[in-house]
Every structure is written in C-alpha cells, then in structure tokens.
Amino acid sequence: MAHLFLCSIGPVQEFIVNARRSRDLWYGSWMLSTIAKAVAREVLTLGGTLIFPNPVDPSNLNLNSDFSSPNRVSAVFEEFDKKKANEIKEAAFKSLMDLWDEAMVHIENQVKVHNANPTFTFTDPELPKKQIEELLEFYWVAVPFEEDNYPQARDQAEALLAARKNTRDFKIDDGDFVPKSSLDGIRESVIPEPHYNRADAAQFLYKVYRARGAERLSGVDLLKRLGRLSDEHNFPSTSDVAAAPLMSTLTKSKQKQLIQDLKMLLIEAGIPDEEIAENASLVFESRFREYLGELPSKDEDLKKYRKIVNDAFDGELPNPYYCLFIADGDNMGKRISDLVDINSHSKLSQDLSTFAATLPDEIKKQAGTCIYAGGEDILAYLPLHTALEYASQLNVDFKRKIGTTLSGGLVIAHHLT
Structure with a gap:
C-alpha cells in the first residue's frame, strides 16, 4: 500500500x-x-x-x-x-x-600554519563531533x-x-569544569583555555577558530563560523546593507574604487588582505577602526581614511540602520488543506519553489542580502532606501504567481545589532 x-x-x-x-x-x-x-x-x-x-x-x-x-x-x-x-x-x-x-x-590547516600542537586543538578531541551529532x-x-x-x-x-x-527526546550528559559557549550558554566550549593566554591570542583564535576576543565556542558554533569560508568575502553583513543607501549615490565603478582604496589603507597598515572581510561596511569608521586596534600608525591611518570617505561623499555620513524583513504566505495551511490530490499539491510545491528561486538575485538587486527563501518563507536584510518598495512589489508578485498574498514585517535596526 x-x-x-x-x-x-x-x-x-x-x-x-x-x-x-x-x-x-x-x-x-x-x-x-x-x-x-x-x-x-x-x-x-x-x-x-x-x-x-x-x-x-x-x-x-x-x-x-x-x-x-x-x-x-x-x-x-x-x-x-x-x-x-x-x-x-x-x-x-x-x-x-x-x-x-x-x-x-x-582548523587542521591553521593549526599547522601556527605550529600549534595538533593534539591540543580541542579540550576533548571527541567533544566537537559529539556536540554536532x-x-x-x-x-x-x-x-x-x-x-x-x-x-x-x-x-x-x-x-x-x-x-x-x-514528544521531546531528552539526553543528559555529564559536564566538565570548562566555560560554556558564549553564544548559547549551554554547550561546553571546545577551545582550550590556555589558547586565550597566548601572546598572539587574538590572531590565533580568529585564524584557527574564527573566535573573537573572549568568545568561547562549542563544536556547533565552530561549524557555523567555519562552514563555507570560501564565501565569507561575498556575504554582505548588516553593515554592508546599512551602507547601501549612501553607496548608491556613487557609480558602480566609484563604489568599487572606494572599497579598494579603504582596503589598501588597511593592507598598508599591516593588515593581511585575507583578514579583511568587510566591503561597503568600511565606510563606517567604527568598522574600519576594528582592524587598526592599537597600531602605532592608527591616528595617521584614520586621518587618511577620513579624507577618502569625506571626498567620496562630500562629508555625508552613512545612516547606521538597515531593515530585517520576514514574510510568509497568507492562509497557506488552508490552501494546502483544500488540495484534493497529490498532483495539485506537487504543482503548488513547484510554483513555490520556482518563485523562491528568483528571490536571492532579486534581493541582491535591491542591495540586500537573502538569508533564506524557501517555499513561502522569506528572511532577508534590506537597505532603508529600497525596503518598502520591494516589500510591496514582492506581495504583488507573490499574489500573481501563487494566488494569495504575503504577510510580512520590517524591523529597522542598528547595523551592529
């Protein structure tokens, strides 16, 4: 059957x-x-x-x-x-x-680069995998x-x-006397504590584990930080999205040149190119400062930085806010319940998949970032200057292609949140 x-x-x-x-x-x-x-x-x-x-x-x-x-x-x-x-x-x-x-x-490659002890990569060599399983x-x-x-x-x-x-599955494991994850406060950190006392702690922790400062990370945290690292430079941050309205006042070629000039300033200050993950967000002085730390040339570098940014935008500063957009289809549960056979359900599924597949590129055209677009659910970052118009148009497109409306919300948030 x-x-x-x-x-x-x-x-x-x-x-x-x-x-x-x-x-x-x-x-x-x-x-x-x-x-x-x-x-x-x-x-x-x-x-x-x-x-x-x-x-x-x-x-x-x-x-x-x-x-x-x-x-x-x-x-x-x-x-x-x-x-x-x-x-x-x-x-x-x-x-x-x-x-x-x-x-x-x-992780293994970076441990070799830093001549670290490979047997001391984790507090317990089996713990990260166990947490992920x-x-x-x-x-x-x-x-x-x-x-x-x-x-x-x-x-x-x-x-x-x-x-x-x-009917939840509950499993209780014996813990150890080590700090918990800074992100969830539940899982134990897998990064050995002595690494935080190294002379090059900040660089080592970021290079090997993508951990910042005093962050303690579990195996699950490491998976999220280290997965698909090759795409890291291509993934716009909330700061990139917040900078988009001001960046849009420049031509594409001038935007590219400005970012290159700001990155070159950091490289000349001694910051390795591969460590510079920011793009448009560098027009926020606070993001640029993060790279300089306490470098001896910091004051001179900031003076050069301010001149470049001031000349590019005639003294105008970026608005530090962006929009978090979330939406889903209205009455989709009833719509599915009304389907009488498998073929009609499959057809609706294909229509939703086809619609969702176009969204990442469409959101990118709005200078936004698509976090998720699957079926009827959408989660994205949008810049202030395109958010309302795009959300309205998206509702029109969804109704035309799927046959029902979208409900959504826009939250205006600071780029550092």
Whole structure:
C-alpha cells in the first residue's frame, strides 16, 4: 500500500536565537536547507516521489545549488518500511557530518600554519563531533493511504508529526569544569583555555577558530563560523546593507574604487588582505577602526581614511540602520488543506519553489542580502532606501504567481545589532 512520508528537520529556533553575526544566521539556514536537500535526494534514490519540495529542475537538489529547501520534506512511496526511514535519517546525519569534516580541514590547516600542537586543538578531541551529532532533530511519520483519501492522510500525517515533535527526546550528559559557549550558554566550549593566554591570542583564535576576543565556542558554533569560508568575502553583513543607501549615490565603478582604496589603507597598515572581510561596511569608521586596534600608525591611518570617505561623499555620513524583513504566505495551511490530490499539491510545491528561486538575485538587486527563501518563507536584510518598495512589489508578485498574498514585517535596526 502507498504511504505518505513526512519529516521535519531542525533545530530552527535555536539557530535564530543564538545567531550573533549575520553570517551565523545565514549559515544555520543554509545548513538546514542542505540537509533537507540530502533527504530529498535520498527519497528519490529509494524510489519515492517528492511532493514538497519539488523543484522543476531536479538538479536544484544538488549539494551546491542555490535552491533553498524548506526544512520539511514530504513524499509518496508505493512501499514503505522502517528501513527506508532509517536510511533517510542516515542521509541527513551524513550530510551534517560532511559539513563538519569540511570545517575541520580549515582548523587542521591553521593549526599547522601556527605550529600549534595538533593534539591540543580541542579540550576533548571527541567533544566537537559529539556536540554536532546531538544537534540534529529529525522527526518522521508515514501514513498508509488509498489514492482517493490523500487529504485525510495528509491531515493525519501532520497531526502525528506535531505529536512526535512535542514528544521531546531528552539526553543528559555529564559536564566538565570548562566555560560554556558564549553564544548559547549551554554547550561546553571546545577551545582550550590556555589558547586565550597566548601572546598572539587574538590572531590565533580568529585564524584557527574564527573566535573573537573572549568568545568561547562549542563544536556547533565552530561549524557555523567555519562552514563555507570560501564565501565569507561575498556575504554582505548588516553593515554592508546599512551602507547601501549612501553607496548608491556613487557609480558602480566609484563604489568599487572606494572599497579598494579603504582596503589598501588597511593592507598598508599591516593588515593581511585575507583578514579583511568587510566591503561597503568600511565606510563606517567604527568598522574600519576594528582592524587598526592599537597600531602605532592608527591616528595617521584614520586621518587618511577620513579624507577618502569625506571626498567620496562630500562629508555625508552613512545612516547606521538597515531593515530585517520576514514574510510568509497568507492562509497557506488552508490552501494546502483544500488540495484534493497529490498532483495539485506537487504543482503548488513547484510554483513555490520556482518563485523562491528568483528571490536571492532579486534581493541582491535591491542591495540586500537573502538569508533564506524557501517555499513561502522569506528572511532577508534590506537597505532603508529600497525596503518598502520591494516589500510591496514582492506581495504583488507573490499574489500573481501563487494566488494569495504575503504577510510580512520590517524591523529597522542598528547595523551592529
């Protein structure tokens, strides 16, 4: 008999609450999407038919595609058993651990560069991996059904999944006498305390662990900080987005030249190019100052900096605010409940996937940053000068393509929050 399979991948809320940098938030969303795509691929490998997500182009489910998958996967199997469920769950865990292996390559390389003791990389060599293995929340249900009672099967699956998620798994581990993570305050830090007393502590901690100052980081924190480091220079920060209105007064070529000039100032002051992750945000003096620290040339460097920025903008300073935008489709639960068969559900899923796939580029054109766009859910940073107009247009586009409206909110926040 055919079975409707439904699974949920988390944690979602923990990643949002514990994000301290915009990149932490983005990586948490990207990581869950990557795991969901691995689950979807495994479903197809096992002979299942995807309902949600169900992109028109199956290559969107590949590891490095830009497609953002929701953290829920539903599919139909002609035959289903617990063995298939375990294989799907195993694919999710393997995807997560592959991401950790990628992060470990950076740590191991930097330990060699700094001639550090490789056996003293972590407080306990097994702890980071253990923390990450315990991170993933994977809940699933499967409901047998006949072709003519798909809506009832879907409702039953949703109710069972909600009940399973409310039946929490609790696991208590013996702790140790080490500081807790600065981000979540729950997991233990895996960075050995003696590293904070090194003469080159600030540089060493940032280079190896991407930890700043007195930050203590767990294995989960390290995964978020070190995952996809190759994209770090291309990921706009909240400060980049806040700087966009002022930067837009310059031509593209002048914007590029200004950023190059400011970075060259830092390089000439002795800051290695690979350590300069900022772009447009350098027009904020506070962000530029962070790199200078207590360098002997600090006052002279700031004098040169102020002249460059003053000449570029005729003395105008950037507005230090940006918008956090969040939106989702209205009455989507009822819309899905009204679907009478699998084909109509799959069609809606494809329409949502096609719409969401266009959003990262559209948001980039607004000088914003797309954190997540999967299905009907959207999370992005937008600059003040384009936020309202774009949000309004997005609602029009969503209604035209999906058939219902969006509800959303804009929060105006300081670029350092």
